Amino acid sequence: MKIGVLGAGSWGTALAVLLADKGYAVDLWHRREDLVDEINFKRVNSKYLPGVVINKKITATTSLESAVAGSEVVVLAVPSHTIRDLCIQIKDFVNCEQYIVNVSKGLEEGSYFRLSQAINEELSYNNVYVLSGPSHAEEVANKLPTTVVVSGEKKAKCELLQDLFSTDYLRVYTNPDMIGVELGGALKNIIALGAGISDGLGYGDNSKAALMTRGIAEISRLGKILGAKTETFAGLTGIGDLIVTCTSMHSRNRRAGILLGQGESLENVLAGIGMVVEGVKATKTAYELAGKHDCEMPITTGIYKILYEGYDPKDVVNQIMTRRSKHEIEEINSLYYYGWN
Numbered sequence: 523m524k525i526g527v528l529g530a531g532s533w534g535t536a537l538a539v540l541l542a543d544k545g546y547a548v549d550l551w552h553r554r555e556d557l558v559d560e561i562n563f564k565r566v567n568s569k570y571l572p573g574v575v576i577n578k579k580i581t582a583t584t585s586l587e588s589a590v591a592g593s594e595v596v597v598l599a600v601p602s603h604t605i606r607d608l609c610i611q612i613k614d615f616v617n618c619e620q621y622i623v624n625v626s627k628g629l630e631e632g633s634y635f636r637l638s639q640a641i642n643e644e645l646s647y648n649n650v651y652v653l654s655g656p657s658h659a660e661e662v663a664n665k666l667p668t669t670v671v672v673s674g675e676k677k678a679k680c681e682l683l684q685d686l687f688s689t690d691y692l693r694v695y696t697n698p699d700m701i702g703v704e705l706g707g708a709l710k711n712i713i714a715l716g717a718g719i720s721d722g723l724g725y726g727d728n729s730k731a732a733l734m735t736r737g738i739a740e741i742s743r744l745g746k747i748l749g750a751k752t753e754t755f756a757g758l759t760g761i762g763d764l765i766v767t768c769t770s771m772h773s774r775n776r777r778a779g780i781l782l783g784q785g786e787s788l789e790n791v792l793a794g795i796g797m798v799v800e801g802v803k804a805t806k807t808a809y810e811l812a813g814k815h816d817c818e819m820p821i822t823t824g825i826y827k828i829l830y831e832g833y834d835p836k837d838v839v840n841q842i843m844t845r846r847s848k849h850e851i852e853e854i855n856s857l858y859y860y861g862w863n
């Protein structure tokens with residue numbers, strides 16, 4: 523069985539190594555020749571996944587045709603804003619038997635689509651799956667115990683992908699709620715930027731716990747409006763991924779937030795990190811989406827003001843903290859349940 527992994531950044535490379543270690547032949551596509559040569563001849567990816575030996579069953583290539591044609595599974599591991607363009611480029615090489623597995627986390631700007639919707643629109647068929655969850659590439663590549671979720675329309679096919687990616691250090695669950703799985707992965711990056719900003723401002727653990735807890739509340743609020751099951755946000759691709767991204771030094775979103783909280787400009791922060799910081803674009807899209815649906819998302823709104831309107835993070839925190847007082851539990855039915863009226 524051959525697998526094509528498109529994108530040799532941190533995550534694409536880590537997944538390619540995992541699959542090759544399981545014995546599969548993997549074609550790893552990257553657009554740059556120098557990186558392809560480094561992988562093929564030095565068996566390392568020094569920019570995106572330093573310190574990891576690249577299995578000889580991986581062949582790096584700049585040819586999308588050779589990575590896609592003949593592969594039974596095609597993994598999309600490029601930044602979310604490039605997914606549609608990549609699908610346009612691979613359209614002619616894809617056949618309806620292949621599984622397309624998206625591992626990128628984001629929302630499409632302008633259309634407000636989840637990535638699977640953009641992929642479906644370009645490839646015009648429904649064999650699209652998502653793999654998501656709390657999984658920093660550096661830890662998976664070092665074989666540290668990790669859990670993720672596969673979601674998609676067909677249960678049996680999700681189970682096949684579950685087997686494909688499972689190892690003794692990667693435990694894979696399935697979940698039929700693709701909307702919730704995709705939204706959790708995309709929206710947690712915004713809150714992780716906030717957690718980083720909080721750290722950069724010198725705030726404490728209380729502040730971060732508040733951000734994570736109220737963050738998942740607003741993610742669930744928007745998710746429910748968009749058709750997700752709220753239980754999914756209590757799982758690996760919701761609170762699980764939120765926890766890891768808000769607390770890990772591997773997180774590019776959190777690291778970007780720390781620098782912003784310390785007063786760096788967004789431009790300098792992104793140049794310094796040198797890898798994709800998905801939360802920046804996701805903030806704008808989620809902020810607009812919340813506006814369209816009249817959904818209250820105070821943390822997302824605050825991050826939007828910092829990133830796109832030049833607000834001082836301290837003023838934004840003050841605005842969030844001094845909003846009108848609220849009940850923690852929103853649904854009126856829950857309040858009746860507890861005997862309140």
Ligand SMILES: NC(=O)C1=CN([C@@H]2O[C@H](COP(=O)(O)OP(=O)(O)OC[C@H]3O[C@@H](n4cnc5c(N)ncnc54)[C@H](O)[C@@H]3O)[C@@H](O)[C@H]2O)C=CC1
Nearest residue numbers: 530531532533534599600602604626627657658659797798
């Ligand atoms: N790194 C991680 O631990 C994890 C990342 N992800 C998600 O996977 C996706 C990819 O992330 P990483 O691999 O970490 O990113 P990265 O920043 O390490 O690498 C991105 C790769 O995409 C390439 N790229 C950039 N623009 C491109 C374009 N226009 N066309 C084709 N390729 C392009 C870059 O050259 C690079 O090879 C993101 O959506 C991220 O949120 C998901 C789970 C874990």
Ligand SMILES: O=C(CO)COP(=O)(O)O
Nearest residue numbers: 655656657658773774775
């Ligand atoms: O999604 C991730 C871990 O699950 C990666 O997060 P960052 O993009 O913030 O590094």
